[in-house]
Amino acid sequence: MAGDDDRVYYVISDLHIGGDEQLEEIDFLDELLAFLQRLERTEENAALVINGDAFGLWEFTTVEGMAKFDVLESTYPELFAQLRATGEQIPITLVPGNHDHELAAYDAYVDRFAEYNVDLVQSQSVTRTVGDHAIHFEHGHQQDPNNHIDNWGDPHVTPLGYYYNTLVTSRAGQLSNRGKYNWLKDVQAVTPTERVPVWMLSKYFYREMNPVLRYALIPFLLLFNVSAVLAVLAGLDLLNIWSLPVDATTAFLGQFGTIGTAVWFLLAINTAVAGVLLLVAIPLSLLRRDIRKTIDRFGVFETGLTVDAEAPYAAAARTVFDEQPATTIFCYGHTHRPSVQSVDGGLVVNTGTWLKRLHRRDGVIGLLPPVFYPSYQLCAVRIAPTEDGVAVEYEQIEKPTPSPEELTLTERLLTLGRTPNVELPDRTVVAGDDAEPSAE
Secondary structure: OEOOOOOEEEEEOOOOEOOOHHHHOOOOHHHHHHHHHHHHHOOOOEEEEEEOOOEOHHHOOOOOOOHHHHHHHHHOHHHHHHHHHHHOOOOEEEEOOOOOHHHHOOOHHHHHHHOOOOEEOOOOEEEEEEOOEEEEEEOOHHHOOOOOOOOOOOOOOOOHHHHHHHHHHHHHHHHHHHOOOOOHHHHHHOOOHHHHHHHHHHHHHHHHOOHHHHHHHHHHHHOHHHHHHHHHHHHHHHOOOOOHHHHHHHHHHHOOHHHHHHHHHHHHHHHHHHHHHHHHHHHHHHHHHHHHHHHHHHOOOOOOOOOOOOHHHHHHHHHHHHHOOOEEEEEEOOOOOOEEEEEOOEEEEEOOOOOOEEEEEOOOOOOOOOEEEEEOOOEEEEEEEOOOOEEEEEEEOOOOOOHHHHOOHHHHHHOOOOOOOOOOOOOEEEOEOOEOOEEO
């Protein structure tokens, strides 16, 4: 164990700084510098823990080894200068994550970061004391089978997540500026990764598709649900089973003259297309179901890409709390979801991310692609001793939402009244001695 018992710990994680081409951009650089400057001036007995994925080393595909540090150093001189200044006043501990696992693979990184007053710890986790309690810090990817590092410190390890980020994320950074809007680089903000195809379809429809084609499709897509019902009713009419709905609709629209005729033709076209799609969907659905059963039978995909954001970490925390009775806080990142959960009298704390977050908002009608609403949820977790034990609270770091610039008018209209709730967890105190943590 290390650290003063009365020290206050500030914890951040998942900055993902660096990468190929467009991934070099840091949308939150000003906020990060301001946060570090505040810690530089603090009168608290404070320390900073950067709990993994500070840097996107997996996303560098044109340089190897320590050359990646040279690129970081030359690309972000202000950041490294501020780390040096802040590190002169308070201790800064850097823990490797999966994206920057190479920090644990090359001892030279320790010396290079030491030049900027950053203590790089090359182990999987660190423990610090606060009062009579202890905090376990780890990035969290060791609990994720897709990013688990079997041979810690081996520079050649390549879990599934490594291939995804070197082949997909880094490539997105190289191609992003070719779009009508520089959006492809945000692929690293899409979680879980299964949503990437839907997200790309969404961005194509709302950003890349020819506007004339898009606005021509919107009425059909909005009316699809109605048209599907009308297609069934039209089929019943053609079979002379039930003609009342079609006759009633025709009579009703006939009252409005030319406008009614135009609406009738629009509905007729939509109904015809919807009918064809419904007929095709039946055999396709049966085929998809049979293929799925075959894949499951052979066990081709035994491990999904989605990893539970809470259960594996609760299980890991129970093990740590059992083996180290003084430890009452298990602090991790990795999943990008700030949260606090009570486990066996202790707390499991997720520090979130400084990347943009994308919140899926499905359409309430029709077949329009979902909208991925962007927001920032920048925060630092403050862990401090209190008279009752240890308090965990989230400090919000304000950053305006990027939605006005990044969402089209259509997307903004479709998400009216449906913006995401990005509130951070409440302050929680863990008292120890088998007392349950309490939220305030």
